[in-house]
Amino acid sequence: MDLTYSPEDDAFRAEVRAFLDARLPEDVRAKVLLGKRLGKDDFMRWQKILHARGWGAGRWPQRFGGAGWTVVQDHIFEEERAEAGAPPQIAFGLRMVAPVLMTFGSVRQQEYFLPKIIAGEHFWCQGFSEPGSGSDLASLRTEAVSKADHYVVSGQKTWNTAGQHADWIFCLVRTRSEGRPQEGISFLLIDMKTPGIEVRPITLLDGEREINEVWFDEVQVPVENLVGEENKGWTYAKFLLTHERTNNAGIGMCKRGLHTLKEIATDQLVNGRPLIEDVRFRDRIAEVELELMALEINNLRVLSAAAIEERPIGPEASMLKIKGSQIIQQLAELRMHALGHDALPYLYEALEPDWVADPLLAEHYPAYAPPVSGQYFNLRKTTIYAGSTEIQKNIISKLVLGL
Amino acid sequence: MDFRYTEEQLALRETLHRFIARDYDFARRRALVSSPLGFSAEAWAQYADLGVLALPFPQEYGGLGGNPVDIMVVMELVGQGLLLEPILSTVVMCGGVIRDAASEAMKRALLPQIGAGSLQLAFACYEAAGRYDLASVACRARPSGDGWCLSGRKNVVLDAPSADGFLVSARVSGQVADSEGISLFLVKRDAPGLTLRWYPTQSGGRAADLRLEDVVVEADAHVGSPGQALEIIERAVDRSTAALCAEAVGIMTALNEATLSYLKTRKQFGVPIGSFQVLQHRMADMYIAAEQARSMCILATVNADSKDVAVRRRVVSGAKAHIGRAARFVGQQAVQLHGAMGVVDELIVSHYFKRLTVIDLTLGDSDFHLARFGESLRPAGQ
Ligand SMILES: Cc1cc2nc3c(=O)[nH]c(=O)nc-3n(C[C@H](O)[C@H](O)[C@H](O)COP(=O)(O)OP(=O)(O)OC[C@H]3O[C@@H](n4cnc5c(N)ncnc54)[C@H](O)[C@@H]3O)c2cc1C
Numbered sequence: 002m003d004l005t006y007s008p009e010d011d012a013f014r015a016e017v018r019a020f021l022d023a024r025l026p027e028d029v030r031a032k033v034l035l036g037k038r039l040g041k042d043d044f045m046r047w048q049k050i051l052h053a054r055g056w057g058a059g060r061w062p063q064r065f066g067g068a069g070w071t072v073v074q075d076h077i078f079e080e081e082r083a084e085a086g087a088p089p090q091i092a093f094g095l096r097m098v099a100p101v102l103m104t105f106g107s108v109r110q111q112e113y114f115l116p117k118i119i120a121g122e123h124f125w126c127q128g129f130s131e132p133g134s135g136s137d138l139a140s141l142r143t144e145a146v147s148k149a150d151h152y153v154v155s156g157q158k159t160w161n162t163a164g165q166h167a168d169w170i171f172c173l174v175r176t177r178s179e180g181r182p183q184e185g186i187s188f189l190l191i192d193m194k195t196p197g198i199e200v201r202p203i204t205l206l207d208g209e210r211e212i213n214e215v216w217f218d219e220v221q222v223p224v225e226n227l228v229g230e231e232n233k234g235w236t237y238a239k240f241l242l243t244h245e246r247t248n249n250a251g252i253g254m255c256k257r258g259l260h261t262l263k264e265i266a267t268d269q270l271v272n273g274r275p276l277i278e279d280v281r282f283r284d285r286i287a288e289v290e291l292e293l294m295a296l297e298i299n300n301l302r303v304l305s306a307a308a309i310e311e312r313p314i315g316p317e318a319s320m321l322k323i324k325g326s327q328i329i330q331q332l333a334e335l336r337m338h339a340l341g342h343d344a345l346p347y348l349y350e351a352l353e354p355d356w357v358a359d360p361l362l363a364e365h366y367p368a369y370a371p372p373v374s375g376q377y378f379n380l381r382k383t384t385i386y387a388g389s390t391e392i393q394k395n396i397i398s399k400l401v402l403g404l
Numbered sequence: 405m406d407f408r409y410t411e412e413q414l415a416l417r418e419t420l421h422r423f424i425a426r427d428y429d430f431a432r433r434r435a436l437v438s439s440p441l442g443f444s445a446e447a448w449a450q451y452a453d454l455g456v457l458a459l460p461f462p463q464e465y466g467g468l469g470g471n472p473v474d475i476m477v478v479m480e481l482v483g484q485g486l487l488l489e490p491i492l493s494t495v496v497m498c499g500g501v502i503r504d505a506a507s508e509a510m511k512r513a514l515l516p517q518i519g520a521g522s523l524q525l526a527f528a529c530y531e532a533a534g535r536y537d538l539a540s541v542a543c544r545a546r547p548s549g550d551g552w553c554l555s556g557r558k559n560v561v562l563d564a565p566s567a568d569g570f571l572v573s574a575r576v577s578g579q580v581a582d583s584e585g586i587s588l589f590l591v592k593r594d595a596p597g598l599t600l601r602w603y604p605t606q607s608g609g610r611a612a613d614l615r616l617e618d619v620v621v622e623a624d625a626h627v628g629s630p631g632q633a634l635e636i637i638e639r640a641v642d643r644s645t646a647a648l649c650a651e652a653v654g655i656m657t658a659l660n661e662a663t664l665s666y667l668k669t670r671k672q673f674g675v676p677i678g679s680f681q682v683l684q685h686r687m688a689d690m691y692i693a694a695e696q697a698r699s700m701c702i703l704a705t706v707n708a709d710s711k712d713v714a715v716r717r718r719v720v721s722g723a724k725a726h727i728g729r730a731a732r733f734v735g736q737q738a739v740q741l742h743g744a745m746g747v748v749d750e751l752i753v754s755h756y757f758k759r760l761t762v763i764d765l766t767l768g769d770s771d772f773h774l775a776r777f778g779e780s781l782r783p784a785g786q
Contacts, residue, residue: 206754365532
C-alpha cells in the first residue's frame with residue numbers, strides 16, 4: 002500500500018499547472034469560474050490548445066495520438082484542470098465514441114475520426130435515448146433499413162445533449178425486429194448535416210437549452226458508418242456506457258465545487274460571522290467532503306485495479322457514478338442554501354460573459370451568485386442520465402452482489 | 405379535537421379548485437410568468453370578488469373575519485395552482501400587520517382597499533447583511549418635521565414590482581442587531597427617493613431591491629409605537645410562515661399526485677415503472693413525508709395567532725424546518741421518478757419543484773428555523 006504520489010507524478014502535476022497557467026485563455030477561465038454560459042467555441046478552442054501540447058486525449062493510447070497517461074496522471078490532470086477553471090473536455094467524442102472506435106471500429110473509421118476528435122474538429126453527440134426508451138434502452142425503435150450501400154434511418158431520439166452544436170452523432174438503431182431486442186441493435190455514425198435530420202430544442206428547468214429532440218426522416222447513412230457488426234450494437238453500447246459512467250465520477254469537478262462552496266460560505270454572514278463558522282452548516286460541508294474523500298480513493302482504486310489487470314472496468318463503474326452524481330448534487334444544494342435570499346433572483350442575462358450588475362443590485366448580490374440556483378436545479382439531471390441511480394443500483398445488485 | 409374543515413372552508417376550497425381548473429391551468433400560468441405584470445390582474449379581481457383578499461380582516465373593515473385555517477385553505481390552493489398573485493405579501497403579511505398594529509385611521513383607509521383588490525403592498529423587512537434575522541436592521545429613520553426620513557436598503561422584497569406601497573422596517577435607535585429601536589413605516593411606491601431594481605425569481609414570481617435615500621414620510625405612516633416594531637414584524641412573519649407551509653403542503657400533495665399517476669402510466673421494460681418495488685417504497689416515503697408535513701402545517705396554523713409568543717415561535721419554526729426538509733425530499737424525488745421528464749420546463753413537475761425550493765429559502769430556511777426551534781429546548785432557567 003502506498004498512497005503517495007511518485008516524484009514523476011509530482012513533476013507531472015507541476016507541468017500541468019505551469020501549462021494551465023500559461024495557456025488557459027483568461028476569458029475562458031473567467032467564464033468557467035463564474036459559471037457563465039460556455040459556447041461551442043470555448044470548448045473547441047480549449048481542445049485545440051490541449052491538442053497542440055499533445056494532451057488532446059490524455060488517456061488514449063499513443064498509437065492513436067493520445068498522451069498515454071496512467072490512471073493517476075489522468076486524475077492529476079482533471080484535478081488541476083478543474084481547480085484552474087479550465088472547461089471540461091467534451092466527453093462524447095473523446096471518452097465515449099473514441100474508445101468504441103478503437104476497440105470495435107474499422108481501421109478506416111479510426112483513421113478518419115480519431116484525429117478529428119482529438120484535434121477539436123468534430124463535435125460529437127449521443128443518440129441513444131428515445132421517448133419510449135430511457136432506462137429500457139434496448140426497446141429502442143429508431144430503425145435503419147439496409148439498402149445496397151447505405152442504411153435508411155427513420156425515427157426519433159430525444160434528451161440529446163448538445164446536438165445543436167454537433168457535427169456527428171453516434172446512434173443506436175434497430176436493424177432487426179425479431180428475436181431479443183438487444184440482438185437487433187446496431188451502432189451507426191451519422192453526419193449531422195445529412196438531409197432529413199431535424200434538431201428541436203428542449204428547454205430545461207433552469208431555462209437553458211442544452212438538450213434536444215433529434216428527428217430522422219429517411220436519412221441515408223453509408224454502410225461504412227456502421228461500427229463493428231450489424232446487430233452487435235448493444236455490446237458496443239454497454240462498453241461505451243461503462244466508460245461514460247466512470248467519467249461521471251467527476252472528482253475534479255466535485256473538488257472545484259467544494260472549493261467554491263467554502264468560498265461562498267466564508268463570504269456569506271450569519272449573525273455577523275462567516276457562515277462557514279456556523280456549526281450546523283460547517284458539519285454539512287464536512288459530511289460531503291468526507292464522501293468526496295472516500296470517492297476519490299475509491300475511484301483511483303477501481304481504475305488502478307482495472308489498469309493493472311489490463312481489463313475494462315466492470316460494474317463497479319456504477320458505484321462511482323452513483324456517488325459522484327450525488328456529491329455533485331449535494332454540493333450544488335449547499336451552495337444554493339449558503340446564499341440565503343440571494344438564491345432567489347433569476348437573472349438569465351447574468352450568465353452572459355459581459356454582464357455587470359447595476360449598482361443597486363451589486364450592493365448585495367455577489368458575482369458568484371447568478372449561476373448557483375440554476376446549477377442546483379440543472380444538476381438534478383446527474384442522477385437521471387447515463388443510467389439513473391435506480392438502474393445503477395439494479396446493476397450492482399445483479400452483477401456485483403449476485404442478487 | 406376536530407380536524408375537519410367547516411362547510412364554508414370546504415366551499416371555498418371547491419370554488420378555488422374550480423377557478424384553477426377553469427382559468428389558471430399550467431399553460432395560462434406560463435404565459436403570465438412572462439407577461440409584463442407577471443401575474444393576472446383578472447385573477448386578482450376574482451379573488452376580491454370571492455372574498456379571499458378580505459378573508460382575515462374584521463368585518464368593520466369590510467373583512468370576513470376569517471382565521472388562519474381559512475388562510476391555510478387558500479394557501480394550499482395557491483400551491484396547487486402555482487398562483488402568482490401576491491396574496492401572501494398583500495393580504496397575509498402586510499394586511500396582517502395593519503390589522504394587528506396600525507392606527508384606526510390606517511385600518512379604515514387600507515384594509516377595505518386591500519379587500520377590494522385595489523391596493524397591493526409588499527413587506528420590506530429583510531436586509532442583505534442580516535440573512536433571515538428580522539432584527540438586523542441598518543436602514544435608518546430619523547425624525548423630520550412632523551414625520552420621518554428614511555435611508556437604507558431592503559433586499560429581495562417579494563412582489564415589490566407591482567406593489568403600491570411597502571411596509572419598511574427602519575431603525576430609530578440602537579445598533580444594527582438590537583431588537584429594540586425598530587419601527588415600521590408605510591412607504592408609497594412613488595415616494596421621492598425610493599428606487600427599485602426588480603427581477604424575476606427562481607419560481608416565476610417577481611421581487612426587487614429597494615434603495616431609500618432620504619425618503620420622507622408623514623407621521624401617520626408610522627405603524628405601531630416607535631421602536632417597538634420587531635414584535636409586530638415577527639408576529640406577521642410567523643403567521644405568513646404558517647401560510648407558506650400550507651402552500652408547500654398544497655404543492656407536495658399535487659406533486660405526489662402527478663408522480664403517482666406517472667408511475668402508473670410510464671412504461672419501461674414492458675411494465676409500468678410503478679411496479680418496481682424500489683419506486684413503490686420511494687412513493688410511499690413521499691406520501692408519508694407529505695402527510696407528516698400536513699400535520700405540522702395544521703399545528704402551526706392553529707397556533708399562528710397564539711398569544712403565547714413562545715408557543716407560536718416554537719410551533720411555527722418547527723413546522724417550517726420540518727416542511728422545508730419534506731419539501732426538498734418530495735421535490736427532488738418527484739423529479740427523479742419522472743426521469744428526464746422531471747427536468748424539462750414543459751411539465752409542471754419542475755415548476756412545483758422550483759417553487760418548493762424557493763419556499764424553503766423564504767422567510768427563513770430550514771436551518772434558521774431549526775435553530776429557532778432549538779432555542780425553545782433550552783433547559784428552564786437558562
Ligand atoms: C439533461 C439530460 C441530458 C441527457 N443527454 C442524453 C444524451 O446526450 N443522449 C442520450 O441518448 N440520452 C441522454 N439523456 C437521457 C438519459 O439517458 C435518460 O433520461 C435516462 O436513461 C432515463 O430514462 P428516462 O428519462 O426515459 O426515464 P425512465 O426510464 O422513464 O425512468 C423514470 C424513473 O423510473 C426509474 N426506473 C426505470 N426503470 C427502473 C427499474 N427497472 N427499476 C427501478 N427503477 C426504474 C428511473 O430510475 C426513473 O427514476 C439525457 C437526460 C438528461 C436528463
